[in-house]
Amino acid sequence: MKKQFVLDNEIIDVDVIEENPSFVLFNFNGEEYSVSLGGANQGKMVLNLKGKNRPIILADKHYVVDGREFIIEAPMRSRSKTRGPDLGQMKSPMPGKILKIFVKVGDTISIGSPLLVMEAMKMEHTIKSSKEGKIEAILYKEGDQVAGGVELIKLC
Amino acid sequence: MTNMKQIKKIFIANRGEIALRIIKTCKEMGIKTVTIYTDEEKNLPHSLAGDESYCLGSGPLSETYLNQDKLITIAKKAQADAIHPGYGFLSEKAIFAKKVESNGLIFIGPDSLSIELMGDKKTSKIKIQELGVPSIPGYHGDNQELSNLKNEATKIGYPLLIKASAGGGGKGMRIVEQESEFQSALEAAKRESLNAFGDDTVLLEKYITSPRHIEIQVMSDTHGQHFHLFERECSIQRRYQKIVEESPSPSVNAELREKMTAAAIAITRGINYRGAGTIELILDTDGSFYFLEMNTRLQVEHPVTEMVIGLDLVKLQILVAQGDKLPFKQEDLKQNGHAIEVRLYAEDPDNNFLPSTGIIKSIGETSVLHTRLDCGYVDGNEVSISFDPMLAKLIAWGENRNVAAKSLALALDEVLFLGVQTNRDYLKRILTLPEYLEGKTYTHFVKTYENKLRPQEKSKEAKALAIAAFLFSQKKSSNEDVSINNKTDVWAALSGFRNI
Numbered sequence: 001m002k003k004q005f006v007l008d009n010e011i012i013d014v015d016v017i018e019e020n021p022s023f024v025l026f027n028f029n030g031e032e033y034s035v036s037l038g039g040a041n042q043g044k045m046v047l048n049l050k051g052k053n054r055p056i057i058l059a060d061k062h063y064v065v066d067g068r069e070f071i072i073e074a075p076m077r078s079r080s081k082t083r084g085p086d087l088g089q090m091k092s093p094m095p096g097k098i099l100k101i102f103v104k105v106g107d108t109i110s111i112g113s114p115l116l117v118m119e120a121m122k123m124e125h126t127i128k129s130s131k132e133g134k135i136e137a138i139l140y141k142e143g144d145q146v147a148g149g150v151e152l153i154k155l156c
Numbered sequence: 157m158t159n160m161k162q163i164k165k166i167f168i169a170n171r172g173e174i175a176l177r178i179i180k181t182c183k184e185m186g187i188k189t190v191t192i193y194t195d196e197e198k199n200l201p202h203s204l205a206g207d208e209s210y211c212l213g214s215g216p217l218s219e220t221y222l223n224q225d226k227l228i229t230i231a232k233k234a235q236a237d238a239i240h241p242g243y244g245f246l247s248e249k250a251i252f253a254k255k256v257e258s259n260g261l262i263f264i265g266p267d268s269l270s271i272e273l274m275g276d277k278k279t280s281k282i283k284i285q286e287l288g289v290p291s292i293p294g295y296h297g298d299n300q301e302l303s304n305l306k307n308e309a310t311k312i313g314y315p316l317l318i319k320a321s322a323g324g325g326g327k328g329m330r331i332v333e334q335e336s337e338f339q340s341a342l343e344a345a346k347r348e349s350l351n352a353f354g355d356d357t358v359l360l361e362k363y364i365t366s367p368r369h370i371e372i373q374v375m376s377d378t379h380g381q382h383f384h385l386f387e388r389e390c391s392i393q394r395r396y397q398k399i400v401e402e403s404p405s406p407s408v409n410a411e412l413r414e415k416m417t418a419a420a421i422a423i424t425r426g427i428n429y430r431g432a433g434t435i436e437l438i439l440d441t442d443g444s445f446y447f448l449e450m451n452t453r454l455q456v457e458h459p460v461t462e463m464v465i466g467l468d469l470v471k472l473q474i475l476v477a478q479g480d481k482l483p484f485k486q487e488d489l490k491q492n493g494h495a496i497e498v499r500l501y502a503e504d505p506d507n508n509f510l511p512s513t514g515i516i517k518s519i520g521e522t523s524v525l526h527t528r529l530d531c532g533y534v535d536g537n538e539v540s541i542s543f544d545p546m547l548a549k550l551i552a553w554g555e556n557r558n559v560a561a562k563s564l565a566l567a568l569d570e571v572l573f574l575g576v577q578t579n580r581d582y583l584k585r586i587l588t589l590p591e592y593l594e595g596k597t598y599t600h601f602v603k604t605y606e607n608k609l610r611p612q613e614k615s616k617e618a619k620a621l622a623i624a625a626f627l628f629s630q631k632k633s634s635n636e637d638v639s640i641n642n643k644t645d646v647w648a649a650l651s652g653f654r655n656i
Contacts (some may be wrong), residue, residue, distance in 0.1 A: 005623070005626065006623070007619065007623070008614075011454055012623075014623055016627070019627065019631075021631050022626050024627050024628070025624070026620075026624070027621055028619070028623060029616060029619075031616065031620070033620045033623075035620070035621065035624035037628050040628070043518055045625055045628065045629070046622055047618070047624055047625060048629075049620075049621060049624075052542065054621050056621060056622070056625045057518070057520060057570070057572060057574075058625055059517040059518035059574040059630060060517050060573065060574070060575070062517065062518075062572075062574040062575065063625045063626060064569075064574070064622045065579075065618040065619075065622050066569065066615075066618055067568065067569030067584065067626075068581070068614050068615075068618055069572065069574070069581070070614070070618075070619065070622035072622060072626040093510065094510070094511060094512065094541065095513060095540070095541050096515060096541055104481040105557070106467075116266065120511050120541045125508070125510055125511075149515060
């Protein structure tokens with residue numbers, strides 16, 4: 001059965017050939033993997049691949065293998081996050097205070113143009129544009145405290 | 157001033173991992189503790205970790221952790237004998253130390269005069285020179301005329317650094333490689349400095365091309381004993397903050413150690429210092445070193461010293477504060493093995509170290525021998541922007557530097573802080589970089605090896621295992637049913653565990 005997941009923000013295709021509660025056989029990236037589940041505890045899982053025990057640490061959508069973290073989600077959930085209302089909007093990447101705004105309504109900006117400076121955790125960060133366009137509205141002023149992920153600037 | 161009073165209850169004027177660290181020592185010594193917290197911190201572990209706790213309400217830091225009168229009032233109400241300031245916050249505010257003592261409480265730290273003297277860049281440099289300890293050659297005078305500055309520059313020698321007197325954060329700063337560039341660099345620095353700080357006064361300093369940051373831990377009691385607890389190297393920094401600290405330093409040999417520790421003792425003896433402190437030095441490649449500043453408090457990175465010399469620095473601080481004579485001699489202290497500490501920060505090292513926030517889903521724990529996790533959070537806590545982005549310190553000890561680095565890298569595979577973007581993987585990249593293991597640790601390490609420190613591709617096999625874990629976790633509920641119903645399957649599946 002062909003399945004699609006989002007792994008570290010990338011859509012991947014996995015062909016699950018055989019699947020039961022303690023064993024999976026699947027094809028990923030042109031290679032076949034046969035993995036059995038040794039045991040599972042709260043937040044931990046031991047898998048067996050090619051006769052070797054492979055401990056995995058997990059919490060929610062986070063999976064850690066050999067110290068490397070992977071984020072895996074079913075595609076529906078993550079799509080609604082990355083698509084949709086994001087178009088034409090510029091959001092704060094983190095909560096903080098707006099120290100300086102470099103642009104004004106009507107300005108044409110390109111990718112990489114500095115838009116504003118935010119202060120978070122006692123450090124200053126210049127927020128640059130990730131899009132091209134003309135500024136329709138600036139929703140905050142210098143000195144304002146803003147939450148993370150809120151719209152700061154609207155493009156036409 | 158000598159206090160001769162046994163401390164029975166300590167008010168901790170701090171939060172997070174350092175508050176918890178102080179409590180550990182107090183418990184061992186049979187001392188009661190008082191902790192404080194803000195409205196937003198009720199779920200953080202330090203809040204209720206003391207024998208008594210008081211809420212500071214909410215609002216800016218000036219209303220909470222930096223509100224001196226509020227803290228002293230609570231400490232008195234709780235009938236504490238002493239206040240431990242931790243690091244940061246009020247730990248290096250001379251006026252606070254003075255207030256604490258005038259209110260009849262013991263300040264666990266130096267005399268307010270020492271804090272004042274060492275807290276001021278100018279007075280500390282003058283004092284240090286009097287004591288015969290070198291500071292970086294430079295010109296800090298008021299005569300800002302071009303001809304004079306040029307003259308002074310020639311005396312200092314090139315390369316040199318022009319810095320804004322009022323400055324910070326690299327603004328109004330210029331490196332000048334040779335005399336012919338001096339005038340234009342000076343004009344640019346003055347212009348930038350005037351724009352940024354409204355003041356174009358500059359100072360000149362010798363520029364050290366490949367510096368190392370070495371610091372000497374000191375400890376003095378009130379009976380005239382001034383100890384050094386050897387060195388730490390903290391060269392690896394980002395945004396002028398240390399991220400990897402170790403002891404001993406791979407770049408300090410016995411002869412240099414002798415000179416550096418002697419300079420540190422000359423300072424503590426010369427200012428009649430009391431308690432724990434750190435003398436920060438800049439080490440040049442030719443073995444010459446210069447005084448940078450003195451931190452008159454316990455240092456974030458104190459655990460590496462503790463693991464190498466086998467003493468509890470917080471305990472020594474408390475003993476000194478209650479007027480005890482420290483029960484050892486300098487020659488009793490020995491460096492044993494090697495310890496390295498990394499600071500885990502909520503930030504994205506691959507995106508300009510931008511701070512991150514989130515809910516901690518799982519911190520994890522270290523199962524590696526001789527490791528220590530000093531952490532101010534528990535699972536489920538929110539990491540917000542209200543406080544420092546440091547999540548925890550992870551420390552490993554080994555019989556030598558390579559063993560310590562290996563253990564620490566292994567422990568970083570287990571202390572994960574899932575749910576929050578951290579510098580965990582980045583720290584592991586540092587610890588396993590051949591140049592780190594060879595000891596090429598200069599303060600510009602992060603910049604020099606920027607390319608080598610980029611994230612490595614995740615292996616296909618690790619990806620496949622993560623996918624398999626995802627598939628199994630989706631089946632989890634049905635899996636539990638099978639475990640109960642199908643015994644043969646379970647035993648077969650558990651075969652790998654039998655020999656544990």
